[in-house]
Amino acid sequence: MSDAQALLAGLAAGCALLALFAAWRQARRGRRRDLDAVGWIDWTTVQMAALIALAVLAGLAFKA
Template identity: 50%
Template sequence: MQLQFWSGAGVALGIAILAGLAEHRRRKRRNLERVGWVPWMAIQMAGLFAALVLASVALHAG
């Protein structure tokens, strides 16, 4: 059971990292008119929060 929580935390952390990279790429764009519609910062924060909660549950489940 604990391995599932750690795996979920790893996946959530991976999503947060990918969203952070996408946000960095969006900020460094050449054409300032092409803003995009995906809220990468919100996705990154949600991923980090999910990783924190899942890691906390995994630590307490053991």
Template identity: 50%
Template structure:
């Protein structure tokens, strides 16, 4: 495995981690006790972007 492939795999793994974190935060946001205590981060968008980055980085790592 080359250095570029290792870096792309690390980026993909980090993006998957961010997607899992965003999913957990979205779950907590939906189950909050105080419905007026809204956050300013759209965790669903963060999760989708992280999954797209993971898919692209993983695909490029496998192609290289």
């Protein structure tokens, strides 16, 4: 594996962690007690963007 592929794989792993974090935050947001206390980050959008970036980076990193 070249250095560029290792960098892309590391970025893909970071995107996977970000997607997991966003899913956890969205689950917490859905269980909040005070329904009027909404946040300013749409965690679903963050999760989808991270998953798309993960797919692209993983595809580039492990391209034959």
